[in-house]
Amino acid sequence: MTPEDRFPGPEHPHSGPRHQPDLDVLPYGTYYEPEPAQGYQDTPYEAETYSGYGGARYLEQHWHDGQGQGHTVHAQVGYEGGYEPQERGGYGQQDHTGYEPTLPDQPSPALQLADQLGDQLTDQLGDQLTDRDDPPTIELGPPLPDPSAPTYPYPAPGPGEPPGPVYVVGDVHGYLEELRAELHHQGLIDDGGHWSAGRARIWFLGDFTDRGPDGIGVIDLVMQLAAEAAAAGGYCRALMGNHELLFLGAAKYGDEPVQSTAGTASFLAAWRLNGGQQNDLDRLEAHHISWLSRLPAMGLEDGHLLLHSDTTAYLEYGESIPDVNDAVHSLLADGGVDEWWDCFRRFTKRFAFRGDAGPMAVHELLDTFGGSRVVHGHSPIPYLTGAVHADDGQPPHIPGPYVYADDLAVAMDGGVTMEGRLLVARLPI
Numbered sequence: 001m002t003p004e005d006r007f008p009g010p011e012h013p014h015s016g017p018r019h020q021p022d023l024d025v026l027p028y029g030t031y032y033e034p035e036p037a038q039g040y041q042d043t044p045y046e047a048e049t050y051s052g053y054g055g056a057r058y059l060e061q062h063w064h065d066g067q068g069q070g071h072t073v074h075a076q077v078g079y080e081g082g083y084e085p086q087e088r089g090g091y092g093q094q095d096h097t098g099y100e101p102t103l104p105d106q107p108s109p110a111l112q113l114a115d116q117l118g119d120q121l122t123d124q125l126g127d128q129l130t131d132r133d134d135p136p137t138i139e140l141g142p143p144l145p146d147p148s149a150p151t152y153p154y155p156a157p158g159p160g161e162p163p164g165p166v167y168v169v170g171d172v173h174g175y176l177e178e179l180r181a182e183l184h185h186q187g188l189i190d191d192g193g194h195w196s197a198g199r200a201r202i203w204f205l206g207d208f209t210d211r212g213p214d215g216i217g218v219i220d221l222v223m224q225l226a227a228e229a230a231a232a233g234g235y236c237r238a239l240m241g242n243h244e245l246l247f248l249g250a251a252k253y254g255d256e257p258v259q260s261t262a263g264t265a266s267f268l269a270a271w272r273l274n275g276g277q278q279n280d281l282d283r284l285e286a287h288h289i290s291w292l293s294r295l296p297a298m299g300l301e302d303g304h305l306l307l308h309s310d311t312t313a314y315l316e317y318g319e320s321i322p323d324v325n326d327a328v329h330s331l332l333a334d335g336g337v338d339e340w341w342d343c344f345r346r347f348t349k350r351f352a353f354r355g356d357a358g359p360m361a362v363h364e365l366l367d368t369f370g371g372s373r374v375v376h377g378h379s380p381i382p383y384l385t386g387a388v389h390a391d392d393g394q395p396p397h398i399p400g401p402y403v404y405a406d407d408l409a410v411a412m413d414g415g416v417t418m419e420g421r422l423l424v425a426r427l428p429i
Helices: 109-129 176-185 215-232 242-253 267-273 278-283 286-293 313-317 321-334 337-346 358-369 381-385
Strands: 045-053 056-064 166-169 201-204 235-238 257-260 263-266 298-301 304-307 373-376 402-404 409-411 424-427
Touching (some): 166 304, 176 424, 242 278, 242 286, 257 337, 263 267, 267 337, 321 337
Parallel strands (some): 166 201, 201 235
Antiparallel strands (some): 045 056, 166 424, 257 263
């Protein structure tokens, strides 16, 4: 297995010596304080502190509570794009079986006699009821809400209302409790772990599993939030990271050999080497596989080109975002083990946006796929900056997202697997 097939982070004790990439050590810069950012309607807002770091910037976020009053909306769980009620067929309408009931043109003599008798009986009963008082009328009122349905502090969007703010979430790697804590800190979920961000939009940048204790729990939470966000008028979406490819490959192909440039290997061996947790594999179910397999490889949101990996390998799969996503989905549906392995290997490459040639690489992606800035995960910020080599043995200090490559790239992997931070940030940064 080549070094690029290895994730240069902390490994489990059984995974052998860790590859240390040759990183440039960047000089420290200075801090400056911009004006506090305006909040989104009644939502809490962030005051931002930037710090220079070798031509790049960090973003520190300080949370302030909003003062607006919320509304309660009982949401109906729907699909990612929102819930659309379907008309239900009634009598005389086409039902789901395709049968449309009809009446005969001429009733039979027996039916004609029954109709005559029925009319006579109705007339007699009507005469008796006219002398009686009408029964009291009971006001039914609105239907009772479902007590188990989640409530949200924001109303559903009306026609023509603009979308909510955009948030991005860096690599989680199975750290479920850290994810919950950060989402709650940002006001995106409530105390019970349910969506509380109204029309906000959230993108997870991939790598839900491996290294941390509960990758399946992370996937379940993101799937839950996707349904709840859609019901509230927002959305929660996710990208496919290289660890999603690795996890799916381990589940599908196991120990089946693949042709690696360093010799024969397997998805299962590579997954274990890169922090795969057997507990996650044991709990992987068909609906997890279906959801993971359909994740897009890249997206575009408010001028931000969203990627998992800081690599130009996306250009090898198409010249537009739909082309790239379709190519990856087709490969996962119809490709063999070696094609899967090659895709995993390509999206495990990193550091394309660092150094003197970094801005040119970012421009190549932006010119092809659109957007004015790349936002990515994959490469931990301590490795991008060289902070992982601290001599005092202390965990790396990660104030926030890392802005570099002439302000064209934003790194969101805070290095949660190496005692860094799990980053959640509002765009633009």
